[in-house]
Amino acid sequence: xxxxxxxxxxxxxxxxxxxxxxxxxxxxxxxxxxxxxxxxxxxxxxxxxxxxxxxxxxxxxxxxxxxxxxxxxxxxxxxxxxxxxxxxxxxxxxxxxxxxxxxxxxxxxxxxxxxxxxxxxxxxxxxxxxxxxxxxxxxxxxxxxxxxxxxxxxxxxxxxxxxxxxxxxxxxxxxxxxxxxxxxxxxxxxxxxxxxxxxxxxxxxxxxxxxxxxxxxxxxxxxxxxxxxxxxxxxxxxxxxxxxxxxxxxxxxxxxxxxxxxxxxxxxxxxxxxxxxxxxxxxxxxxxxxxxxxxxxxxxxxxxxxxxxxxxxxxxxxxxxxxxxxxxxxxxxxxxxxxxxxxxxxxxxxxxxxxxxxxxxxxxxxxxxxxxxxxxxxxxxxx
Amino acid sequence: xxxxxxxxxxxxxxxxxxxxxxxxxxxxxxxxxxxxxxxxxxxxxxxxxxxxxxxxxxxxxxxxxxxxxxxxxxxxxxxxxxxxxxxxxxxxxxxxxxxxxxxxxxxxxxxxxxxxxxxxxxxxxxxxxxxxxxxxxxxxxxxxxxxxxxxxxxxxxxxxxxxxxxxxxxxxxxxxxxxxxxxxxxxxxxxxxxxxxxxxxxxxxxxxxxxxxxxxxxxxxxxxxxxxxxxxxxxxxxxxxxxxxxxxxxxxxxxxxxxxxxxxxxxxxxxxxxxxxxxxxxxxxxxxxxxxxxxxxxxxxxxxxxxxxxxxxxxxxxxxxxxxxxxxxxxxxxxxxxxxxxxxxxxxxxxxxxxxxxxxxxxxxxxxxxxxxxxxxxxxxxxxxxxxxxxxx
Numbered sequence: 001x002x003x004x005x006x007x008x009x010x011x012x013x014x015x016x017x018x019x020x021x022x023x024x025x026x027x028x029x030x031x032x033x034x035x036x037x038x039x040x041x042x043x044x045x046x047x048x049x050x051x052x053x054x055x056x057x058x059x060x061x062x063x064x065x066x067x068x069x070x071x072x073x074x075x076x077x078x079x080x081x082x083x084x085x086x087x088x089x090x091x092x093x094x095x096x097x098x099x100x101x102x103x104x105x106x107x108x109x110x111x112x113x114x115x116x117x118x119x120x121x122x123x124x125x126x127x128x129x130x131x132x133x134x135x136x137x138x139x140x141x142x143x144x145x146x147x148x149x150x151x152x153x154x155x156x157x158x159x160x161x162x163x164x165x166x167x168x169x170x171x172x173x174x175x176x177x178x179x180x181x182x183x184x185x186x187x188x189x190x191x192x193x194x195x196x197x198x199x200x201x202x203x204x205x206x207x208x209x210x211x212x213x214x215x216x217x218x219x220x221x222x223x224x225x226x227x228x229x230x231x232x233x234x235x236x237x238x239x240x241x242x243x244x245x246x247x248x249x250x251x252x253x254x255x256x257x258x259x260x261x262x263x264x265x266x267x268x269x270x271x272x273x274x275x276x277x278x279x280x281x282x283x284x285x286x287x288x289x290x291x292x293x294x295x296x297x298x299x300x301x302x303x304x305x306x307x308x309x310x311x312x313x314x315x316x317x318x319x320x321x322x323x324x325x326x327x328x329x330x331x332x333x334x335x336x337x338x339x340x341x342x343x344x345x346x347x348x349x350x351x352x353x354x355x356x357x358x359x360x361x362x363x364x365x366x367x368x369x370x371x372x373x374x375x376x377x378x379x380x381x382x383x
Numbered sequence: 384x385x386x387x388x389x390x391x392x393x394x395x396x397x398x399x400x401x402x403x404x405x406x407x408x409x410x411x412x413x414x415x416x417x418x419x420x421x422x423x424x425x426x427x428x429x430x431x432x433x434x435x436x437x438x439x440x441x442x443x444x445x446x447x448x449x450x451x452x453x454x455x456x457x458x459x460x461x462x463x464x465x466x467x468x469x470x471x472x473x474x475x476x477x478x479x480x481x482x483x484x485x486x487x488x489x490x491x492x493x494x495x496x497x498x499x500x501x502x503x504x505x506x507x508x509x510x511x512x513x514x515x516x517x518x519x520x521x522x523x524x525x526x527x528x529x530x531x532x533x534x535x536x537x538x539x540x541x542x543x544x545x546x547x548x549x550x551x552x553x554x555x556x557x558x559x560x561x562x563x564x565x566x567x568x569x570x571x572x573x574x575x576x577x578x579x580x581x582x583x584x585x586x587x588x589x590x591x592x593x594x595x596x597x598x599x600x601x602x603x604x605x606x607x608x609x610x611x612x613x614x615x616x617x618x619x620x621x622x623x624x625x626x627x628x629x630x631x632x633x634x635x636x637x638x639x640x641x642x643x644x645x646x647x648x649x650x651x652x653x654x655x656x657x658x659x660x661x662x663x664x665x666x667x668x669x670x671x672x673x674x675x676x677x678x679x680x681x682x683x684x685x686x687x688x689x690x691x692x693x694x695x696x697x698x699x700x701x702x703x704x705x706x707x708x709x710x711x712x713x714x715x716x717x718x719x720x721x722x723x724x725x726x727x728x729x730x731x732x733x734x735x736x737x738x739x740x741x742x743x744x745x746x747x748x749x750x751x752x753x754x755x756x757x758x759x760x761x762x763x764x765x766x767x768x769x770x771x772x773x774x775x776x
Binding site: 068083262273281283295297301323372379383 | 431453494623624625635636637640643645648649651652653656659660661663664666667670671674680682683686687713746748749750752753754756757758759760762
């Protein structure tokens with residue numbers, strides 16, 4: 001758990017380019033009014049934009065090596081994309097497909113416990129990486145990296161049975177990776193959707209721009225991609241990568257909330273002057289700015305640790321997840337409050353950010369859960 | 384541009400002529416200054432060689448590895464962090480020649496006479512008067528919160544030279560000789576019991592006009608230069624994980640299982656996370672500085688540092704239970720520098736209260752962030768276009 005001697009917490013030129021492309025495309029296709037209109041439509045996910053982002057900019061396959069048909073980037077670039085997606089609360093299956101499912105598959109690439117699964121892994125990595133299919137990981141979105149292997153699904157003779165609630169981006173997934181217990185213990189299976197014996201039960205999600213859906217498996221056919229220790233490692237890797245990149249998304253979200261509120265405070269007049277000239281508001285915005293600046297450092301540290309495989313990755317990810325989760329909620333709550341009445345209306349997009357912030361605070365581990373992980377990693381026991 | 388290898392070569396050449404084992408400390412430091420290896424980003428002739436500031440570390444490391452003494456930077460923080468850069472920026476060639484060398488070597492300690500009992504956050508309202516007299520000035524007034532005044536040879540002084548113009552326009556910046564009859568230094572006892580700082584009473588103190596820094600009436604602008612350098616100086620160096628106050632509490636937590644409760648555990652972990660986040664922000668700031676694009680994040684660090692020091696030291700006192708009822712020593716001491724860790728938890732708790740007041744209160748810092756970083760409008764003011772002498776006080 002020792003600290004690396006060097007670590008790059010800045011943004012490089014390539015990362016700046018990635019950001020510029022993402023911001024431009026998202027501004028064109030996922031402007032907040034369009035996102036707001038879409039969230040109550042029959043197509044809450046914007047799959048056309050997802051395919052464009054994937055085909056033109058390679059965003060679906062950032063983490064996939066070029067040899068496997070991806071963009072061959074690292075968690076550093078993926079984090080920059082996550083920041084921009086957070087800024088726009090774009091309804092795209094980035095977290096489920098490009099992060100969680102992809103990271104799980106990457107960890108299974110060289111599975112010793114399931115050699116016959118390697119061809120499946122490569123096929124799926126290529127398909128998720130170019131955006132032609134989307135995937136997700138069958139865990140409740142609230143699952144933390146330190147959670148034990150799930151026991152909700154059993155597999156017999158390659159057929160899976162069980163129920164998993166609140167699976168992120170399942171609504172638009174063509175394939176779902178399921179942790180199941182089979183004849184040899186823990187294993188990871190790929191289940192195609194829609195498929196016989198695999199049913200999606202829609203639920204009403206608190207976050208309208210990133211939904212959760214319940215998965216019911218009743219003898220659904222699955223292709224085994226990893227067994228035993230490999231399956232556990234893959235699940236852990238996916239959740240850790242997910243928590244680290246979610247911190248970057250939370251940073252982007254917090255930044256949008258701050259920028260938008262500052263602009264509002266400059267132009268909204270009460271008592272004959274801009275409300276941003278009152279110290280009562282200024283000090284609150286200064287505190288949000290300070291929290292966002294700090295969140296940027298920890299989110300960068302987490303992305304860098306994931307990209308370089310640093311020895312203290314788990315610790316840095318836990319710090320980033322705990323810090324950025326609370327910062328996003330702070331920024332979104334202050335956004336609503338400092339906008340006053342308009343912030344409470346449906347027509348203003350603040351509520352989309354508030355719901356994304358609050359649900360992402362629970363996603364992939366609560367701040368409290370991450371701090372409990374730190375207690376262990378930093379040797380600060382509870383009792 | 385001079386690179387790291389060239390600097391290392393120059394250090395070795397200097398050390399070849401001045402063996403640290405046999406050379407007098409001050410002689411070696413003077414030689415280092417004369418060779419342009421003191422503060423490398425300063426110009427030649429004034430202790431530097433126009434090298435990038437980021438290469439200072441290279442030189443310091445080389446001298447340190449050779450066993451050469453340093454210039455005890457912590458005993459002359461005002462001199463090195465504020466007086467040096469200000470004299471470089473606005474001083475005359477004569478002033479630079481006179482002051483910079485003994486300043487850098489530590490032969491002459493500096494202090495800063497800015498704050499007054501009636502001028503804290505609103506520094507520009509200060510009342511100490513400097514009146515022309517012959518070829519110099521006579522100064523009367525009172526300054527406060529002056530660290531090192533009892534050891535200092537020179538002071539950076541801002542005084543009012545024209546009470547008939549608005550407050551920012553009537554100030555002038557001087558170098559004051561502390562070693563004269565018109566200067567009286569008294570210790571200022573703090574809530575900790577000790578006296579790190581002083582009150583300085585100026586009664587007919589004299590300054591030759593040759594010791595004026597910048598033009599008459601330009602003192603506010605020069606003071607801004609000084610204060611900007613204060614912020615850069617506070618940037619500091621890399622710190623390992625769990626250094627500082629959180630390290631003290633973490634050690635106690637590990638060694639004393641009987642003190643653990645769920646509530647304290649939760650607070651400890653929250654503060655541990657925040658401390659680590661702020662530490663990483665400091666690391667990122669240094670990387671930004673080294674890449675030549677320093678951001679405004681330094682002011683966020685100071686805010687966070689103050690808040691965390693207060694919260695962590697408060698937790699430490701509570702964690703200790705019965706021992707938290709005791710204090711190590713109320714006697715009036717004169718510590719050479721602020722050292723949180725040479726004293727007990729009660730001291731840390733009390734001393735940390737100053738962190739959100741000294742060097743700009745947290746409230747003023749939030750105003751600065753809101754106005755200069757976020758671009759929010761200033762509060763309406765009634766004290767800008769009025770002659771200083773007309774202001775209510």
